[in-house]
Amino acid sequence: MVKANQNKIFALLTVLRPYHWIKNTFVFAPLVFSGRFTQINMCLKTTLAFISFCMVSSAVYAINDICDRSEDRRHPMKRFRPVASGAIAPTLAVLLSMIFIILGLAIACFLNRFVFLVVLLYIFVNIAYSLALKRIAILDVLTISFGFVLRIICGGMAISVTPSYWLVLCTVMISIFLGFTKRRVELLAVNPEKNNTRPVLKDYSIAFLDQVISMVTGATIIAYALYTVDAHTQMVLGTRAMLLTLPFVIYGLLRYIYIIYHLKQGADPVETLIRDIPTIINLLLWVVTSLLVVKYGGKFDLFH
Numbered sequence: 001m002v003k004a005n006q007n008k009i010f011a012l013l014t015v016l017r018p019y020h021w022i023k024n025t026f027v028f029a030p031l032v033f034s035g036r037f038t039q040i041n042m043c044l045k046t047t048l049a050f051i052s053f054c055m056v057s058s059a060v061y062a063i064n065d066i067c068d069r070s071e072d073r074r075h076p077m078k079r080f081r082p083v084a085s086g087a088i089a090p091t092l093a094v095l096l097s098m099i100f101i102i103l104g105l106a107i108a109c110f111l112n113r114f115v116f117l118v119v120l121l122y123i124f125v126n127i128a129y130s131l132a133l134k135r136i137a138i139l140d141v142l143t144i145s146f147g148f149v150l151r152i153i154c155g156g157m158a159i160s161v162t163p164s165y166w167l168v169l170c171t172v173m174i175s176i177f178l179g180f181t182k183r184r185v186e187l188l189a190v191n192p193e194k195n196n197t198r199p200v201l202k203d204y205s206i207a208f209l210d211q212v213i214s215m216v217t218g219a220t221i222i223a224y225a226l227y228t229v230d231a232h233t234q235m236v237l238g239t240r241a242m243l244l245t246l247p248f249v250i251y252g253l254l255r256y257i258y259i260i261y262h263l264k265q266g267a268d269p270v271e272t273l274i275r276d277i278p279t280i281i282n283l284l285l286w287v288v289t290s291l292l293v294v295k296y297g298g299k300f301d302l303f304h
Contacts, residue, residue, distance in 0.1 A: 015062050015093055016062065020058075023057070024053040026152055027151050028046055030152065033167060052108040052154075054104075056122060058100050060126040062094075063093075065082070068130075108154075118157055142176070144175060149168055152171050169223045170220065170223050173220035173224075177216045178256075181256065213257070225246055229242075242293050245286055259279075
């Protein structure tokens, strides 16, 4: 009986995918790059926005699993997902998603109406994605990218800060990069004509994805480089020293491409992020350097 309950709890957690909450850390970007991370009330508001997004994103994953359960049963790995395997009934998954949506929206409403509207828009966009948009090539990845932009906007709304348009552009580029690299791994891993695990894969080809990945990689590096030396960035931070963080971004992108093309891994960007040691070290160095630049860069500016 105890083991059965433990299995049920594990299945419920699997449906909610808490390890994917790391994606919601984009909410903290406006807090960090506005230099307000030393203000306790600003940190608290951003943390609440993060929790709100964690709630609704988990709800969205549950809804997606319900919509995909037939296709997941034909996938060599996804067939073990709780809803697809029958460990969790679809009705229970629906109930769970509704509870988390209500909790997420309640937290967002507590912050302010703008955060509430952004979170509500995120829910509607992702429901549309689960029902239809994920079956349309290119638009499927762009929809995911829009979700990351909403995270950035939500973080800004929570502390009454307008995110830099360069920051938004960088977010768009990196999310598109991750989206198309994931499609490439999926296309190599399964036969879309035979398995029909993700219908949209039929509309992609390796040649197309390679070209897009190459283009987006360059665009991401350029966008981030321009962000670091932008006049608005310099005005907010009082320095151009953010340019010091560019090597970490370049390495991170190239490392991920290395994982995809050479190591033949990286089906899930989140798993890569939490398991690949060089990627973890690089990310930590980027975070620490960014915080130091935001906090002290104006006092020791080496770039004039």
